[in-house]
Amino acid sequence: MGRGRKRGVNPGIPSHIEQAALPRGLYWGENRWFLVEPHPDTGRPRKRTVAYGNAVLSELHAIVEASRSSEPIGTLGYVCRKFRESTEYRELSQGTRDDYDHHANIACEYKLRDGALLSAMPVDRMSVPGIQRLIEAIAKGREASPGQTEIVGRPSTANHVLRFLRRLFNWGIRMGYCSKNPAQGVRQAKEKADAKMPERQPFVLVLAFAKERAALPLHSKGSCPPYMPAVMILAYNARLRGMEVTELTDAHALKRGVLCNRLKGSRDNVTRWNEDMRWAWRWLREYRAKRQEAHKRPVPLRPDLRPLLVTQTGTPLARSTLKTAWQRLITAAIEAGTITKAERFALHGLKHRGITDTRGGRAVKQDAAGHVSPQMTDLYDHEVMEVDPPTAAEDEESAFSDALETW
Template sequence: MKRARKRKHNPNIPAHVDQAALPAAIFFDQRGSGVWYTLHRDETGKQRRRNVAPADVSLAELHRIMDEASNVDRGTLRYVCEKFHESDRYKKLRPKTHDDYCYSRDVLLNIPTKLGKPLGDLAVKKFTAALVQRIVDRLADEGTPSKAAHALRYLRRVMQWGRNRGYLEINPALGIEAPIERKQRRLPTQSVMNELIDRAMARGRLARNEPGGCPEYLPIVMELAYLCRLRGIEVVTLTDANELEEGILTNRRKGSRDSRDNIVRWTPRLRAVWDSAKAYRSRTWEKRRTPIPIAPHRRPIIVASHGGTLRKSSLDTAWQRFITLALKDDVITPEQRFALHDLKRRGITDTAGNRSDKQEASGHRDPKMMDIYDHSLPVVAPSAD
């Protein structure tokens, strides 16, 4: 460890610390309750501060902290991942992406290597495309192709971020063959879907603190996802502006290249669900004394229990709790379990007409998407009378 030069006496440093024995490059900030900190320069050359210990830490602990800091290999995968997670680019990502990246990081850093140390302790500049491919193949061969695919996407992004900031010269994760992930294209049966919708309606009438209850908006979301062939995020972002005289104007979220909006014509069932959503919203806003926006596009059809906009993460949590409890109560079997997104697949499959009609109703531009979403069997004539 670097020897400290002789310091001038600082009366603000705690009395239990021998100032003459302090390690180099550590400083004390007396403001507030006090904190020990170090200074370093980031990849752009800008000086940054890092708090390392509270004021009451011992001198021995300060030496240990600085010993560890001086021994950090700034070229390892672990270090580059740490810096990526501290960056503004990472902080601007969605919480769900944070969870996925943290999981992938932990998988990669702890992979054992022939050198007797984990992958996270290897220098990123020595990574090759062949090494990355072996890592991906190894994870996939263990029976977890999905884990391998997530790890590859994370490693590709981290190394590109590191390459752009001088930590490595090339990104060896580019061009790597991704594993083939298992496709989970579940299609709930009509009976199971209707049973769960009825169950959600009954559970939604229970008090919030009553065991087994679920949000009142959940059966409404399920119905709209099925009838309008929408994803969960597309349901929670519907507003009064989507209510037209002809029907409901959809708001497909994939972009113009993959999907396009359409108008779902009113039926008695669809009108009843839409009116139920508005009635629930009115009760919630009145109870919470929520100011009602004037602009129709600012009035969401689906609102949370607090009266504000329902977040997709909150909907996902409510769905998982609901479906897990249904499994626990033996309402459905593990084989009958499905995701909220599968209601869109059920809706497309149940749409009347040929495959072209189903494609138009689903909003997909690519007819190949019907191989994923349409599980109906066409009825055809025999080859001859």
């Protein structure tokens, strides 16, 4: 369902196929195109040949679309696909759709004990205990088996999956695609209270480390994406999530500041320019111009169609790409001794740091963050307020003094 990781270039694919336009879920190997599907009897994944090297791109798209339409009615994969085709889905913001696609993919690709994918199971056969085990498995992760990569448990990811499934099944009931909501009544995973907000010193050290590594030639040993220092500055100063940074376009640059379109129900606002933000915005625009010119990319006339963040090939930077780049940067900083493992922080922690460092009372910080409720600001503001002791009347003060002297 989700976009997943960007498909790498496969030199074995026939040259007449544009690899970037290949449909998701289609694979090339042993001079054939194949899909990975559950076996109709055992449910275990198997490769099914659907075409050979002489197939054209349009035929491949038609094949994949036909295979999706043949999904058994009522399965999780079928309900997810129908939801994506609905008007309710299309009315959502692009960021919310991407978020739903990502977490739908996590749920659909979860392997059951018999090796079958959860996407092939009918929703009406699912139960609260089964969904609870799914959430627990995502939250805890699993240790690496021989030849496999370790899956790190993420309680926040598990809860995102749970919230998506609740909405999906409620929609499926209304539309007649399922008769119950097995995610209703499932307990959320307990998330750590630590928001992985960096202390000021580790933040400054990682920013300097990112600038140093960004200056290295692309793809050289130890290098990091050139845009990373600018991303850190914008995320901190404008108090933005990583996904909100990737959504920035030329239309968000106003004379008075950066228009921040906030997700997750927060209010949009404008963060006034400072020197750091001006530098970051100017650098990203210059970098974009160089990369688009180098790869002969057309430049849209409308400002809202010109994304601020681009890859080295001049294409819009995906949220998943930014996440991967950040994990590599923070891991490299730990390996280089710039920060310790205990000082590791998340990209989202820069929003916490920015809100905490905002000068003013709680109401000022709430407006700066675009939060709808003070309770949400309480989760992001980690500043310990300094307050004055109580002031008593003069006669009471003298009585207190006498009592202390006597004591």
